[in-house]
Amino acid sequence: MDTFMALELIALTLTGLLIWHSACTRGTAFTWMFFLGGAFLGLLRENVVAQVAALNLYSYSPATFHLWIGAAPLILMVFWSYTIYLALTFSEFIVSGDLIGGRRRVWVILLSMVFMASYACLNEAFASIYPMVLWKFKPALTVWGGTPAMVLWGYAGMALIFLLTLLLVYNLRIRTIYRVIIFCASVIVMIPLHLLWIAVFRLATSAIG
């Protein structure tokens, strides 16, 4: 088996473990919202980014990935949810906070953003080896292997937008099924918000270089 194919299957398996963890520790409503919403977010956002040329961001390398859904690798259906879930869980534990319960919520979200930027360091350094992503523009600021520095900002912003939306929808006093549906549907708001978040960074750094 190809190394990268094995990595894709490992990532899917590990996400399964995180879903199990979430179901056992946070309940089924939270788990459905988080991981189904994350899957919709990954599926839709990554297809939009890969296929809409006007965004001028990136596409995925067809030579690297094996499992696809449209123009995005299958692994992106779980990527955002598992990274944000790790960010949330580590952050809650380190600051002894609770996003849903309301204990040290601001610190949990801020630390989750820092975690995501840190994870961007790990993931994008790795991604640049293959490469996983084909960048469509020449960035003003780069980090590893020509990767735009905006990825750190982008990962952090995704955690912020995802967690705030989750919190907002989770606290609605309606049946779980409706909260899950509303959260999944809210990706159509989260995606443009995140693209705007990235655009701010690109605009701010466009004068550099």
Add this chain to the structure above:
Amino acid sequence: MNSPYKKPNFFIREIPLIVLLVFWVIYAGIEIIRDRFDLLTSIIPTGLFIAAYIIVRLTSKDQKGQG
């Protein structure tokens, strides 16, 4: 409002740490094999989170929440 958190057993409790460690080791390993290992920018940032998690785990007897 009430948090939905429940007290998990040891294995379930440590799943997030196990998952991050697996990714961490695989990514670092492949970077080393491909001669692209970047200690400072790749490994250290998430490593600090892993270290902080373990320190808090070892120093707190009864963490509420997902732990």
